[in-house]
Amino acid sequence: MKLFLDTANVEHIREIQSWGILSGVTTNPTLVSREGRCMRDCLEEIVSIVDGPVSAEVLSLDTEGMIREARELASIDPKINVKIPVTPEGLAAVKALSSEGISTNMTLVFSLNQALMAAAAGATFVSPFVGRLDDVGSDGMALVRDIVSVYRNHGVGTQVIAASIRHPMHVVQAAMAGADIATIPYEVMVQMVRHPLTEAGIERFLRDYEKVRAMEAGK
Ligand code: E4P
Numbered sequence: 001m002k003l004f005l006d007t008a009n010v011e012h013i014r015e016i017q018s019w020g021i022l023s024g025v026t027t028n029p030t031l032v033s034r035e036g037r038c039m040r041d042c043l044e045e046i047v048s049i050v051d052g053p054v055s056a057e058v059l060s061l062d063t064e065g066m067i068r069e070a071r072e073l074a075s076i077d078p079k080i081n082v083k084i085p086v087t088p089e090g091l092a093a094v095k096a097l098s099s100e101g102i103s104t105n106m107t108l109v110f111s112l113n114q115a116l117m118a119a120a121a122g123a124t125f126v127s128p129f130v131g132r133l134d135d136v137g138s139d140g141m142a143l144v145r146d147i148v149s150v151y152r153n154h155g156v157g158t159q160v161i162a163a164s165i166r167h168p169m170h171v172v173q174a175a176m177a178g179a180d181i182a183t184i185p186y187e188v189m190v191q192m193v194r195h196p197l198t199e200a201g202i203e204r205f206l207r208d209y210e211k212v213r214a215m216e217a218g219k
Helices: 010-018 029-033 039-049 062-075 087-099 112-121 129-136 140-153 168-177 186-193 195-219
Strands: 001-008 025-026 054-057 080-087 104-109 125-128 161-162 181-184
Touching: 001 010, 010 039, 010 186, 025 087, 025 125, 025 181, 029 039, 039 054, 039 062, 054 104, 062 080, 087 112, 104 112, 112 125, 112 140, 112 181, 125 140, 125 168, 125 181, 129 140, 129 168, 140 161, 140 168, 161 168, 168 186, 181 186
Parallel strands: 001 025, 001 181, 025 054, 054 080, 080 104, 104 125, 125 161, 161 181
Antiparallel strands: none
């Protein structure tokens, strides 16, 4: 499973990119608004840092507006895929954009039927929102499992992004569910790499090797 960062913060993207494990980035209007910069500025900097796909979301609600915005966003860089909410207008936009060769990420997906329609429209990616489903008492990860299993049964090429990830266990569960990608907030990515036994192990190795250094210094 590929690991994407779910943020528009370029310092965070630079840091995780430097770890050598980052395959892409997803943004949304809320994440961009936190940075106090316009969408285009953020995206131009993000694509200069990241090697893989970068999602950017449209704000229009009508098909024509979505298509117009999508073309503008896609013209920024070939890495950009356009996030479009799963509505009738959004499906029509994805259909039109996929025939133009513009990559799309069907977002705000909360049901298997929505995911089936996203695939039928030709979406490159589909983003089920795990955490937001959990928040309303549904099983968000069950939706990821169902989408993966139905897409596999029917040979669907749309890639599944487990989105709205809230904690490291969501990432583990997304991988076990067979998601192609998990898009992960910075704080969760940092939690994922940490383990108290790793830290204690490093400390002990360094402490023990001090004896060798002392021995060598005494020769
Ligand atoms: C996905 O692409 C979205 O940007 C994101 O995962 C939404 O997460 P949230 O529910 O934490 O806002």
